[in-house]
Amino acid sequence: xxxxxxxxxxxxxxxxxxxxxxxxxxxxxxxxxxxxxxxxxxxxxxxxxxxxxxxxxxxxxxxxxxxxxxxxxxxxxxxxxxxxxxxxxxxxxxxxxxxxxxxxxxxxxxxxxxxxxxxxxxxxxxxxxxxxxxxxxxxxxxxxxxxxxxxxxxxxxxxxxxxxxxxxxxxxxxxxxxxxxxxxxxxxxxxxxxxxxxxxxxxxxxxxxxxxxxxxxxxxxxxxxxxxxxxxxxxxxxxxxxxxxxxxxxxxxxxxxxxxxxxxxxxxxxxxxxxxxxxxxxxxxxxxxxxxxxxxxxxxxxxxxxxxxxxxxxxxxxxxxxxxxxxxxxxxx
Amino acid sequence: xxxxxxxxxxxxxxxxxxxxxxxxxxxxxxxxxxxxxxxxxxxxxxxxxxxxxxxxxxxxxxxxxxxxxxxxxxxxxxxxxxxxxxxxxxxxxxxxxxxxxxxxxxxxxxxxxxxxxxxxxxxxxxxxxxxxxxxxxxxxxxxxxxxxxxxxxxxxxxxxxxxxxxxxxxxxxxxxxxxxxxxxxxxxxxxxxxxxxxxxxxxxxxxxxxxxxxxxxxxxxxxxxxxxxxxxxxxxxxxxxxxxxxxxxxxxxxxxxxxxxxxxxxxxxxxxxxxxxxxxxxxxxxxxxxxxxxxxxxxxxxxxxxxxxxxxxxxxxxxxxxxxxxxxxxxxxxxxxxxxxxxxxxxxxxxxxxxxxxxxxxxxxxxxxxxxxxxxxxxxxxxxxxxxxxxxxxxxxxxxxxxxxxxxxxxxxxxxxxxxxxxxxxxxxxxxxxxxxxxxxxxxxxxxxxxxxxxxxxxxxxxxxxxxxxxxxxxxxxxxxxxxxxxxxxxxxxxxxxxxxxxxxxxxxxxxxxxxxxxxxxxxxxxxxxxxxxxxxx
Numbered sequence: 001x002x003x004x005x006x007x008x009x010x011x012x013x014x015x016x017x018x019x020x021x022x023x024x025x026x027x028x029x030x031x032x033x034x035x036x037x038x039x040x041x042x043x044x045x046x047x048x049x050x051x052x053x054x055x056x057x058x059x060x061x062x063x064x065x066x067x068x069x070x071x072x073x074x075x076x077x078x079x080x081x082x083x084x085x086x087x088x089x090x091x092x093x094x095x096x097x098x099x100x101x102x103x104x105x106x107x108x109x110x111x112x113x114x115x116x117x118x119x120x121x122x123x124x125x126x127x128x129x130x131x132x133x134x135x136x137x138x139x140x141x142x143x144x145x146x147x148x149x150x151x152x153x154x155x156x157x158x159x160x161x162x163x164x165x166x167x168x169x170x171x172x173x174x175x176x177x178x179x180x181x182x183x184x185x186x187x188x189x190x191x192x193x194x195x196x197x198x199x200x201x202x203x204x205x206x207x208x209x210x211x212x213x214x215x216x217x218x219x220x221x222x223x224x225x226x227x228x229x230x231x232x233x234x235x236x237x238x239x240x241x242x243x244x245x246x247x248x249x250x251x252x253x254x255x256x257x258x259x260x261x262x263x264x265x266x267x268x269x270x271x272x273x274x275x276x277x278x279x280x281x282x283x284x285x286x287x288x289x290x291x292x293x294x295x296x297x298x299x300x301x302x303x304x305x306x307x308x309x310x311x312x313x314x315x316x317x318x319x320x321x322x323x324x325x326x327x328x329x330x331x332x333x
Numbered sequence: 334x335x336x337x338x339x340x341x342x343x344x345x346x347x348x349x350x351x352x353x354x355x356x357x358x359x360x361x362x363x364x365x366x367x368x369x370x371x372x373x374x375x376x377x378x379x380x381x382x383x384x385x386x387x388x389x390x391x392x393x394x395x396x397x398x399x400x401x402x403x404x405x406x407x408x409x410x411x412x413x414x415x416x417x418x419x420x421x422x423x424x425x426x427x428x429x430x431x432x433x434x435x436x437x438x439x440x441x442x443x444x445x446x447x448x449x450x451x452x453x454x455x456x457x458x459x460x461x462x463x464x465x466x467x468x469x470x471x472x473x474x475x476x477x478x479x480x481x482x483x484x485x486x487x488x489x490x491x492x493x494x495x496x497x498x499x500x501x502x503x504x505x506x507x508x509x510x511x512x513x514x515x516x517x518x519x520x521x522x523x524x525x526x527x528x529x530x531x532x533x534x535x536x537x538x539x540x541x542x543x544x545x546x547x548x549x550x551x552x553x554x555x556x557x558x559x560x561x562x563x564x565x566x567x568x569x570x571x572x573x574x575x576x577x578x579x580x581x582x583x584x585x586x587x588x589x590x591x592x593x594x595x596x597x598x599x600x601x602x603x604x605x606x607x608x609x610x611x612x613x614x615x616x617x618x619x620x621x622x623x624x625x626x627x628x629x630x631x632x633x634x635x636x637x638x639x640x641x642x643x644x645x646x647x648x649x650x651x652x653x654x655x656x657x658x659x660x661x662x663x664x665x666x667x668x669x670x671x672x673x674x675x676x677x678x679x680x681x682x683x684x685x686x687x688x689x690x691x692x693x694x695x696x697x698x699x700x701x702x703x704x705x706x707x708x709x710x711x712x713x714x715x716x717x718x719x720x721x722x723x724x725x726x727x728x729x730x731x732x733x734x735x736x737x738x739x740x741x742x743x744x745x746x747x748x749x750x751x752x753x754x755x756x757x758x759x760x761x762x763x764x765x766x767x768x769x770x771x772x773x774x775x776x777x778x779x780x781x782x783x784x785x786x787x788x789x790x791x792x793x794x795x796x797x798x799x800x801x802x803x804x805x806x807x808x809x810x811x812x813x814x815x816x817x818x819x820x821x822x823x824x825x826x827x828x829x830x831x832x833x834x835x836x837x838x839x840x841x842x843x844x845x846x847x848x849x850x851x852x853x854x855x856x857x858x859x860x861x862x863x864x865x866x867x868x869x870x871x
Contacts, residue, residue, distance in 0.1 A: 003473055047423070050419070051416055051419050051420055051423075052416075053413070054412065054413055054414065054415060054416040054418075054419045055414065055415075055416060056415075056416045056417070057414060057415060057632075057672070058632075058668060058669055058672055059668055059672065060417065060509070060512065060668055060739075062498055062501040062502055062507055062509060062738055062739070062767075063737070063738055063739060063740060063741040063767065064502060064738075064741075064767045065741055065743075065767065066741050066743050066744050067694070067740055067741030067742060067743075068694055069692075069694045069705050069742075069745065070690070070705060070708060070709055070712070070745070072712060073708075073744045073745065073748070074744075075741075076741070079741075079767070080741040094505065094507075098505055100430075100502065100503055100504060100505050100507070101428075101430055101503070101505045103502070103503060103768075104430050104503060105763055106433060107433040107434075107439050107793070109344065109346060109348075109439070113340065113341070113344050113796075114796065115439065115792070115793055115796040117763050117764075123428065123429075123430060127428070127505075191429070192349045192350055193348070193349075193350060193429060193432055193444060193447065194429050195350075196350035196354075196355065196444055196450075197355075197427050197429060197432075197444070197447065197449050197450050197453070198427060199427065199474075199475040200473045200474070200475075201466075201473075201474060201475055202426070202427050268464075268465070268466055269466075270423070270424060270425060270426045270427075272423055272424055273424040273425075273426055273505075273506055276420045276423060276424035276506055277424070277505070277506045277507075279416065279420055280417070280420055280421075280424075280506050280507040280508070281416060281417050281420075282417070282501055282507035282508075282509045282512075283506070283507035287740075287741060288694075289667055289668050289671065289672070289698070290666075290667055290671070290694055290695040290696070290697060290698040290700070291693065291694050291695065291696050291697055291698075292697055293671045293672065293675055293676050293697045293698075294671070294672045295672065296672050296673070298414055299672065299673065302633055302636050302637045302640070303380065303637065304637055304640040304641075304644075305539050305540060305637075305640075305641070306644065307619050307641075307644060307645065307648055310540075310541075310542065310619050313540070314541075314548055314549050314550075314618075317548060317549060317550045318549045318550065318576075318618070320550065321549065321550035321553050321554075322553075323549055323550070323553060323575050323576055323618060324575075324576050324577065324578070
């Protein structure tokens with residue numbers, strides 16, 4: 001954890017020095033974002049293609065509901081899907097609502113050798129709120145990258161900013177993202193088993209995202225940056241006519257650089273679960289392997305023990321026991 | 334059963350992880366928690382590499398000189414063959430939702446039995462040799478060098494996973510530890526590191542067609558022994574046929590049911606049912622085991638052993654195949670057989686000759702589960718049943734892992750149970766159906782020397798049985814798996830004394846009214862039936 005924390009602090013220092021000291025605004029404001037985007041896109045595509053190149057030799061869905069068998073037994077269309085629609089529904093529920101995580105139960109060994117199970121919804125709740133908030137935040141940021149800003153971005157912004165603090169809209173997702181990242185972090189630190197399994201690679205993205213959220217919030221509510229100038233920079237980037245307006249505070253560059261770090265880091269990390277969830281053969285296949293043959297592209301011939309081999313060894317005993325044989329040895333001898 | 338500490342002793346479990354990080358905590362081979370090494374002769378029997386006599390608790394495992402190269406090349410090959418492996422190596426976020434879903438973690442507290450950490454044992458090696466970040470950052474990226482200690486750790490913990498897939502149900506991305514265990518076991522096999530409880534049955538099964546090494550004439554004798562018992566109990570003489578060409582149906586079941594109690598009672602149930610129906614079916618001494626310990630060994634071995642089923646169906650010219658009660662056998666049949674050894678275009682889509690029901694859901698594989706077959710019979714009123722003959726049983730049902738999480742076979746056996754028993758009580762939600770707990774002995778881990786770990790792993794299952802025993806007075810644990818029938822009796826004896834284990838079709842056999850039978854005075858086990866109210870005792 002310390003390692004991951006130090007790296008993130010180092011990153012922030014780097015930007016501070018680079019922008020304040022060395023005046024590398026163009027590097028941090030233009031070159032790095034383009035670079036991060038290229039790494040993200042190529043990395044993501046490369047990883048998915050790499051996964052896709054490995055075939056799915058067997059049909060191995062994990063079945064969560066009654067199979068489709070006899071007509072009078074009600075089959076579970078989503079938990080044991082046999083149609084594409086069923087598979088899509090199953091995946092959609094996983095992706096949109098984290099359905100498997102929703103089932104999470106905590107096992108505890110209590111008094112009198114009793115094992116009890118309690119519904120553990122906090123991880124599910126925090127995870128879901130975190131991901132949805134993140135999505136809303138990203139969507140809200142479209143106002144920097146579009147001109148005119150689509151109405152839907154505006155309305156989402158007003159919905160998110162329903163609660164006013166003073167004269168300014170306060171985005172509820174800002175608060176949620178900070179709170180949930182903190183929860184996910186504390187969970188890792190405080191639960192002994194979680195701490196035991198956690199790697200620097202688990203803390204690092206949490207710190208980066210926390211840094212992104214914190215710098216973003218500071219910019220909005222505390223150290224005000226020139227929003228018009230930021231928009232100019234953003235529009236320059238998306239129209240491939242980069243400009244570098246004056247007067248954007250260093251806090252913005254920290255925010256932007258952390259976002260770039262997250263993007264560039266994404267394809268090489270566990271964050272790829274975003275793409276992987278769609279490709280896991282345990283969830284994206286139909287439970288129809290007895291109705292439709294699944295083909296294995298590398299199904300090579302193997303050495304087998306044929307019936308002829310078997311009869312060659314046991315034929316005499318079989319005949320003596322009155323079992324039918326293909327080639328009677330009694331007749332031969 | 335080998336010596337196991339008393340239940341209270343065993344349950345002094347500390348679920349807190351040790352002080353040292355998991356990469357720096359070497360594995361300790363403690364008696365009762367690991368299985369004996371595969372004997373050289375059992376590897377030689379099926380042409381496997383590095384046959385030798387060795388023991389896991391010894392320092393020198395006599396690995397081949399280039400063991401590291403073999404493992405890394407094996408891993409590289411498997412990454413290119415299995416998308417599942419590639420994805421499961423890359424996307425785990427270590428959220429920990431799987432941790433307390435594993436029966437072995439619940440029962441042992443060993444953090445490396447948390448599915449996430451079990452998988453990290455492989456992931457750490459994958460990162461070191463197959464990812465850029467791992468190569469550069471090493472331990473900070475969660476990567477570590479492949480050493481002989483890692484091999485020993487793999488052997489210990491991947492033969493402490495029963496491939497039950499329970500963790501996969503709770504994983505938000507469906508990461509399936511069974512898939513990882515299967516692949517690590519393949520890698521270990523490349524070095525000749527297996528356990529004898531798997532290697533022995535595999536060698537037997539390859540040669541004789543069944544895990545127990547029963548030769549054809551003996552197989553026939555053993556089935557006929559059950560026939561005699563049936564005649565004694567019911568007065569009905571049954572004449573099963575073996576290796577008979579031209580039969581309509583080939584029946585394949587795990588050999589455990591032929592071999593020992595209480596599986597033999599299930600076998601009697603099959604025989605009685607088929608006789609009563611006048612089913613045109615045959616047994617095979619060559620395809621004399623549907624179970625497939627090859628599956629606990631490698632995909633290739635699974636295919637080598639599974640081959641005989643279709644081959645025999647073709648040779649005998651049957652129309653379709655009926656399969657008996659077995660767990661992992663049904664995972665192989667449902668998810669692998671058609672892919673591995675199909676297409677079964679020489680067979681027909683299964684149709685019940687009694688009810689005319691066409692089993693379209695098995696239209697390609699052409700093999701039907703006996704619970705599906707019997708449920709269909711009962712639904713169509715084709716069986717005369719007297720459920721009162723099971724009144725001395727208060728029954729609960731154990732969903733075997735594979736038919737549950739790999740098939741979704743939930744209602745068929747319950748429908749049969751409700752029709753052949755008057756007292757059936759399900760265990761609580763969260764411990765049945767897709768969330769069922771393993772018997773603790775699946776995946777080829779049913780060895781005597783592994784008893785302590787089996788009792789630990791079976792604890793969550795036993796705990797749920799104890800709940801229904803205390804609440805409803807349950808005294809019988811019904812199941813549809815031959816490994817269960819071998820593993821659950823000692824488990825019950827240890828944790829929940831007074832609960833017997835019975836196969837589904839043993840209970841069918843009890844209830845089945847056969848034409849020409851004498852009045853039954855006892856059940857298939859020879860227990861006297863109670864008069865009248867059915868409140869008899871076992």
